[in-house]
Amino acid sequence: MSETMNTDEAGVLAPARGAFDQDWRKLVNWGLICALALIFVSLTDMPDKLDKRVIVEPLLSMGYLSLIWIPVALGNFVTREVVLEGMTQHKKGLRELVAGVSVGAIGGAGLALLIWLLDTRDLSDPLVNWNDALLEVLSFGEGVGYGAIFWILASAGLGLAGGAFHLLSAIANRLLLAIALTIVLTASLESALDDISEGFQLEWLFEALFEKKGGLSVQGAIILAVFAIAWVLVLGGQAKRGRAAVTARRELSPTKVNTVGLVLIAVAAVVLPMFLGRLTNDLFTNVGLFLLLALGLNIVVGLAGILDLGYVAFFAVGGYTAAIMTSPSSPGLSPELPWWVAIFVVVFMAIVAGLFIGAPVIRMRGDYLAIVTLGFGEIIRLTVRSDWASGFTGGAQGILSIPGADIVGVATVKGTDPQQVLYLVIGFVAIAIYVSWRLENSRIGRAWMAVREDESVAEAMGINTVNSKLQAFVVGAILASFSGAIFAAKVGSVFESSFKILVSIVILVIVIVGGMGRIAGVAAGALVLVGILGGPNQPGLLAEFSEFKLLIYGALLIWMMLKRPEGLIPNVRRSRELHQDEFLQDAWLKAQANDDDDEAASGEVAPA
Amino acid sequence: MTTAMRSKARPRTGVDWFLTFLRVLLTGLVLFGLLAFLWQQIDPDNPLASAINPDANRLSWDAFQGLVISGLSQGAMYGLIALGYSMVYGVLGFINFAHGEVFMVGAMTGMITSNKLFEAGVWEDNFLLAILIAVLVSVICSTVTAVVTERIAYRPLRGSPRLIPLITSIGVSFFIQNTSAVLLGPGAKSYPRLPDWLRDDIGIGPFDIEGKKLLVLVVAGVSMGALWYLVERTKTGKAMRAVAEDKEIASLMGIDVDRTIVTTFAVGGAMAGVAGILWGILFGSVTEFTGFLPGIKAFSAAVVGGIGNLGGAMAGGLTLGSSESLAPQLVLEPLGVTGHTQLKDAVAFLVLIFVLLVKPTGLFGERLSAEDRA
Amino acid sequence: MSEAVASPTPLLEFRGINTHYGAVHILKDVDLAIYPGELVCLLGGNASGKSTTLKTLLGMVTPTTGEVVLDGEVVNDKPTSYRVERGVTMVPENRRLFKRLTVKENLELGAYLRNDDGVESDLERIYEMFPRVKERLNQKSGTLSGGEQQMVAVGRALMANPRVLLMDEPSMGLAPALVQTNFELIQQIHEEGVAIFMVEQNANMALSIADRGWVLQTGRVVLDDSAEALLANPELRASYLGDGNR
Known part of the structure; x- marks a missing residue:
């Protein structure tokens, strides 16, 4: 609804509105939002905790960046014009700047208030970050007055800059x-x-x-x-x-393959692990594991449109199966198979799990399905952890001493060697990407997309929706179980605490932020989110974000949904859901009328 | 075509057989467990018990009624939270995943308020006043949270396919949880010590109910009563019901649909807030994760009772709470499941799955709006 | 018993209305005027824009250009409740009662915005008009027959004391025998002085009781004339009347 379209008039822009021709109530509202946001970020202690990470020495640190972007963004958004056909667009001018300054100034005033309060009151119970360190960061160690005035002016200026973007x-x-x-x-x-x-x-x-x-x-x-x-x-x-x-070619378009880019990435994947340090390799391994998981969920959610919130269950199945099959200290069953043999068992278990979990939910409404799969994920985790199953799964103590991945003819990947593990992960990720790409363009992929867009129409077209959905479930399960098996070999042990719902949700965030259904997007998402900010249980490159990353993920998810991610709401389906089939009939009628005209022109009688 | 028509017309597939098998299996296990339990009660050393559950013991009346009361009081709280899920689903047709966090906000703010009141001495000197203040603060904070989330995250998505606001609400849930962790610090935080009369047992007929559990049941009952009155007897309630049924036509009557939706969120939030502080009183502590499991269980309760149906939501809550409490002792243990109490949480999900398999519209039937009934 | 007199100031007007759905242009430069006490009808086939016209009159759809004028006041940005308060109500297509609410609750909701004391007496008037409705007051309205639901729907709309009653396809979904009774009912309401704006596909019936009419085709007004003139119009006869198409 906020797409910019060509006007049917001459496309002339109306003259810029007066500098003080403002909706003042709107400015005050946005200003208050700016103030609240600045205060909120301050109270999370981001300015202090992120201060160590310097972006440009000595100008800008991540800590101050966490505050600075707010007035800039809000100063810009406040005067965003949504243009519809037939509406006039105004030229931008002083008005946008004034709006930005106002919003920023009010925001800055809010922050000034906080600084003053930090100095005069003690709210450290309940706000744990209410301390002098925060006050120092906000006031640059120069006292309340300095800090207050600085932020009012700085925020106003930043708001001005935000508004100025409209003029460029x-x-x-x-x-x-x-x-x-x-x-x-x-x-x-x-x-x-x-x-x-x-x-x-x-x-x-x-x-x-x-x-x-x-x-x-x-x-x-x-x-x-x-x-x-x-x-x-x-x-x-x-x-x-x-x-x-x-x-x-939006909805049914296959993922575009850029050969040059692909070669570059392949070369990088082979060469880089040799040069990155242990820690960085370990980090990229995590990224790879999550990417593998995300690719699997991408098929389930992005291609087939099934919201599986219990996806972590398949990760657990892979991990525990590999553990039981390979570890000498696995209670109950302990065949001590080499890893590459265990993988076959893992795939088998994944298929069974996929069918077992998929069958009951396949006919449910999408949102019920989400909750039920979430429930399944929890049931599996709780069962694995319980004393009852501990004879098999090790209960809360988990299974230890999982040997590394023994791949016959190639190598033995020891869990303690990050470089080798990384290569193993890269190998599987490459397989997963290839499989995803091929599936997307195959008959199955097209069936999935049809089911995602409109299930009843897909069924009417002859697609067996139940089987399609089960297939998607199973493929997703297999990919997740691969990740689980590698995870087990890498860490050397499995505990149920690694398989919480949190993991499912983080994977979902990666898939959605990356742009559902698009492999490159998912990869970028995994890289940025898990690599830089950190995964659910692991730190990323910026370890200082550990306590904030989940907060950021939540905000990202909300923002992505409000922005209306493409691929999730194709126009046709959305329009039907909004009961606006009128215009479709209108277009059809018009087409009919055109046909009639053509026939009349050619001498035939128009049908009644 | 209705779903009922469709399912009868469709040929039986492998999936159908599997589902029938599951239904039979689950029902069979439950019945078998109950029977084994009864046999165990009569004779703890009976041959069946010796075979699968050799440590079987009789369940005493005290223990039994303790489980029932626990289950009911927990179920009452689930019910209060379930009301919010049901109302929002009935009006807007999506699962507000973040509703569990609204409950957590109630519990958290209740904790902060009661601790402050304790420091000020009010908690000990005039408990009734203190608790009233704490409940008020909790309800206000929960209501505000619910209303704000509606305004920011859900209103822009009005009319979207229902998965979209669901995913958004997951984001909101995440955000609120972590806001609590970051602003207030992670980890458990305790309520101040309750006065003695709440910690003692109060005898009512054959039952000995712990004071605080009785408080929970009473407060939940009163809240339900207030809600019933609001929905059935007031103009606002009529407007809420009209909007829940057909938003378009309701606006034709001059009803401000947006404002009614806000009211719906607010009322649901208030109920969750009450549940929050009751939870804090009952269990004495709260963390940022307190809302998560109860939230999902409460949603399950709403489904079990029939989504959109307010009486059903409370009934579903009580059912779920009781099942959760009794099933480990009455079904799992006789079946020989060791560590049966650990699986308590799994019971709630199993009940949900069972109901969805057997009677998907819930015990008392759904109440959805015209658009959502498809 | 007042006659429909066209006074110079229209009650409700469209001036140059254009509406869009996304990029699609639905109503194109539509001009309409409804005068107090008139019975007028809007004709057109499926998806000609009839429903959108009603929604725009009520404020459920905002026009991209043009003005919706009520009593001389431009009400484009005023919500539905504003217009309902000032006497514009609608009987929706297919009745659309609140099925789970009782007949009485439905009627009361019709008077939602009213605070005056006339509500009780108006309810009595509705009962007089529709004795069958009175019998079923405490039944859930979803359990009533089609014809009875139509009565409740009309009654609900009348409870708001409208000056102009919009009706969306009143004959839709009614058994043929009931259609005639329904149109007689509409005339009856009209005689009480309420202006009626009827959107209909059943052009014959509609024109037989209306004073004036418009014909809408793919969003544009193609004919605007008195009812007699329209009935006599040969193009209209060919497309909408005589030759048995609907």
Whole structure:
């Protein structure tokens, strides 16, 4: 509903509205939201805890960034104009700036209030972050007055900047965004880049960009800015064409394969693990494991449209099966199979689990299905943990001493060698990506998409919806179980606490943020979320985000849903759900009328 | 075509056979367990028990009624929370996953308030006043949380296919949970010590009910009564029912649909807030995860009773609570399941799955709006 | 017993109304005027925009350009309740009663916005008009027959004391025998001084009781004339009347 369309008038922009022609109530509302957001972020202690991570030394740290983006974003959003056909669009001018400043100023005032309160009151019970450290960070150690005035002015200025984005051309906006993203991303990847540059003898590049004590140098930031500008300008044209083509074939379009990009990624995947340090390799292994899980869920949710909230159950099945089959200390059954043989058992168990969990839920309403699968996930976890099953699963103590992955003819991947594990993970991820890609373009994939779009129509087309959905379940289960088996070998033990609902939800966030159904998006999602911010039980590159990452994931999920992710609501289905089939009939009628005209023109009598 | 027509017209597939098998299996296990239990009660050393449950003992009346009361009081709280799920599903047609966190907010703010009252001495000197204040604060905070989430996260999605607001509500749930953890600190936080009369048993007929459990049952009952009055007898209630049935036509009557929806969220939130502080009183502590499991169980209760149906929600809650409490002793243990109490949480989900397999519209039937009945 | 007199100020008007659904243009430059006490009808086939017209009159759809004018006041951004309060109500297509609520509750909801004391006496008037309704007051309205539901729906709309009653396909879903009775009922209400704006596919019936009419085709008003003129119009006869299509 907020798509910009061509106006049927001449597309003339109305003159800019007066600087003070504002909806003042709206400004005050947004200002208060800005204030609340700034206060909230402060109370989470992000400014303090994230202060160590320097983005550009000595200008900007992640801590201050967590506050700064708020007035900029809100200062921009407050004057966003939603354009519909037939409505006039106004030229942007002083009005947008004034709006931005107002919103920012009110926000800053809120923060000033907080600073004053921090100084005069003690609310550390119940707000645990209410302490002097926070006060110092907010006031730069210069006292309440300084801090208060600083933030009112700074926030107003940032709001102004946010509003100013409206005045710049689209290209300028994109450039600025690219510069900002490049700088922040590069700064976040500092430790990984350090490893890589060492391995490739590119220390000089690293030193040119980064300061010794951490963070980008100003010179480094400038270099990156130039690079970003070049990137956007050169690739901008190319990307635009690509995007237009994808939009045109949206729903049933296969994932576009960019061969050059693919080769680059393949080379990187083979070469990089050799140069990254132990910790970084371990990190990427985690990313890989989650990517494997996300690819599986992508098939279930993204392709087939089934919201499985108990997906972690299949991860558990894979892990526990591998553990039981390979570990010498597995209670009950202990065949001590080599890992590569155990994998076959794992696949078998995954199929059984997929069918067992899928069959009862397959006919339920989508939302009930979500809750029931969640329930199944919990039932499995609780059962595995209980004394009753502990003779088999080790109960709360889990199963230990899982040997590494023994792959006959290739290697024995020891769980303690991150590089080897990473290669194993990369191998499986590559298989999963290939399988996903092929499935998407196959008959099954098309059946899934039909079921996702409109089940009754799919059924009428002759597709066996029950079987299709079960197939999706099973494929997803197999991929998840692979991840579980590798996880078991890597860690050397399995405990039920690794298989909580939290994991299912994080995987869901990755799939949704990555853009449902799109493999590249899911991969990017896994990389950014698990790699940088951290997975449910593991820290990412930016370990300081550990206590905040779940909060951010929740906010991301909400934001993605409000933004209306593509692929989840195709136009046709949504329109029917909104009872607006009128316009469809209208179009049909028009087509009929045109047919009639043609026939009449050719001398035939128009049918009644 | 209705679902009933469709399912009869469709040929029996493998999945159908499997589902019938599951239904029979579950029903059979439950009945077998109950029978084994009864036999065990009569003769703990009977041949069946010796074979599968050698440590069998008779369940005493005290223990039994203790389980029943626990189950009912917990079920009453599930019921109060379930009301919110039912109302929102009845009006907007989606599962508000974040409703469990609204309950948690009630429990948390109740904890903060009661601790502050304790510090001020009011908690011990004038408990009734203190508890009244705490309940008020909890209800206000829960209601505000519910209303704010509706405004920010759900209203923009009005009319979307129901999975979208469900996923959004998962995000909201996550966000609220972690807000609590980050702002208030992670880990369990306790309520102050309850006065003695709440911790002692009160005799009512053949039952000896712990004071606080009686309090829970009474407060839940009163809240249900107030809700019934609101929904059946007031103009606002009529508007809520009209909007729940047909939003479009309700707006034709001049009813402000948006405001009625906000009221629905608010009332559901208030009920959850009451449940929250009751939970805190009953169990004495609260964490950021307190809302999660009870939330899902309460939703299951709403489904068990018949989604959209308010009486059903409370009935479903009581049923679920009692089942959860009694099943380990009455069904699992006689079947020889060791560590049966650990599986208590699993029982709730199994009841949900069982009801969905056997009577998907719930014990008392669904009440959905015109659009959602498809 | 007042006669329909066209006074110079219309009660309810469309001026140059355009509506869209996303990118699709539905109503195109529609002009309508309903004068107090008139009985007018809007004709058109499926998906001509008839439903959208009603929704726009009531405020459920916002026009992209043009003005909806009530008593001379532009009400584009005023909510449905504003217009209902000022005497614009609708009997929806297929009745759409609150099936789980009783007949009495449905009627009372019709008077939701009213605070005056006339509610009780108006209820009595409805009972007089529809004795069958009175018999079933405490039954859930979903249990009534089609014809009875139609009576309750009309009664519910009348409880708001409307000055103009919008009716969406009143003959839809009614047994043929009831259609005639239904139209007589509409005339009866009209004689009480209520203006009626009827959207109908059954052009014959509608034009037989109406004063004026419009014909809508793919969102555009193609004919605008008195009822007699429309009945006599050859194009209309060909498409909507005589030759047995619907």
